[in-house]
Amino acid sequence: MALKHVVIGGGTGFIGKRLAKTLLADGYEVTTISRMPAFKSITWHELEKNGLPEGTSAVVNLAGQNVLDPTRFWTPGYKQNVWNSRINTTAACARAIERATVKPRAFVSIVGVSHYPAGPQPNTEESKTVEFDFMSRLCVEWEKAANLSDNSICRVSKVRSGVVIGREGGMILSLILPFWFGFGGPIADGKHDLPWIHVQDLCNLIKFAIERPEVSGVLNGVAPELVTNYDFTKAFAAALVRPALFPMPEFVLNLIFDKERAVLLTKGAKVVPKRVQEFGFQYQYPDIRSACKDVARLFA
Template sequence: MAFRHVVLGGGTGFIGKRLSKTLIANGYEVTTISRMPSVKSITWHDLEKDGLPEGTSAVVNLAGQNVLDPTRRWTPGFKQNVWNSRINTTAACVRAIEKATIKPSVFVSISGVSHYAGGPQINTEDTETVEFDFMSRLCHEWEKAANLSDNSICRSVKIRSGVVIGRDGGMIKSLILPFWLGLGGPIGDGRHDLPWIHIDDLCQLIKYAIEKPEVAGVLNGVAPQMITNLEFTKAFASALIRPAVFPLPEFVLNLIFGTERAVLLTKGAKVSPKRVQELGFQYQYPDIRSACKNVARMF
């Protein structure tokens, strides 16, 4: 295997922990970048001061403050933290790559499907995007921060992730208890689109991007099955063998999270992984029923 040493920003988070395990199980050495130093870890300050560790063959950045942390009010300070934790860490990775004498082969950065506005149109990686709210502006700047210089020999892959389905974090961790108690239900009328991907498929897609030299540019990190929030609700409740008849009014989420970030739960777009499928990537969980059965089994 040509790629052996991955430097991973955000390696202690929900996705980062699973990705780190996946890579190590496949024979990679992984060095995480975090705020606190530890074994097999460097700090962001270390990265700025000393650059990439010797022998780095790939850099992946998943770092970012949890936007949907219900314990944090949507204040200007928290918004700035959400912004900086993504833009600044991505820019730090780019600076380290540009300064490296021996460049890594690939830089994989992640952003979100908030690039895409809701509506009947199906959005692919070729869809022209515009900034229309806070989250879309964040995603645009996030990807812009990941741009390498025009003459860089390091390949760049930008993955726009949908809602990540996994037992240990994200939406499922928030929903599993109320659904288990029979108190789950759709958000509003549940008709809005919900672009999603199982965490194992996202980790495998990142690994695929690292290993395949033909992979470059934007990839939509979503499952091939496009669903609504209501379809997710039915699949998740069915997997848990529980009813789901208590809709959550949209205004409640707007009160809890603030309208600007509640859109992550109350709005959505139709997103297709056209390029991912054209490249031949194989999904382990291509449909929401199989994904929900997997996370329900882990409960």
């Protein structure tokens, strides 16, 4: 398919905006799927009713309610929104691909890494995933929602993303104020693992999965350097030229977010991008120091 036209579910979010910018800079046409009508955009209802835009060469789904929104209580209704916003949108993209007369060549679905168990052993793409809490069950079902029929000619890549490091959103936007004023610090003792990736590397990996015909299946969307929360805290504080002397007690985060979702901040697994590196993907920010140095430039 000659036309480079990518449809992005959740294209107006933190990662989606950066991905659109990355693709547009390389000559792609981009259409986003969002809840409200907009220029170069379709709604989820229009996707269900009319299918993919003509000439779609790839579909990427990044949609999902912000899990760590501190202004929202962790109620059953909010949990359902978190679940549905990921499972239902991914399934909607898969249905649209199945119905398309001319199939896109690639479907890239972004999921999390919460179904990897914590422990001393690094998890590769071949490692067993397990269901042990809400977040792990979400990740398992999220991946299943991206499955296409066995006879589909569209390649499916399931990118298991770690914590995304970027200036415009995510964890950095939540942490910048306390760190900037010298009140930053590790979470508890900071010894838990923090699988992470710079937002530009994640966008480049998505583009890599779209363009490389040999790439499909599970990809660990994480940087090659294994770090702990303490390592990140030290690197981010150094990049901002600020102290980081005030650890955040785990029980405080459990109170703010509820223990069930606070695990995203208080627990972590060792995750390595074995298949990503075997495919030859090149990282722009392979270590936490260079990633933090980049995001700190905006606040210098």
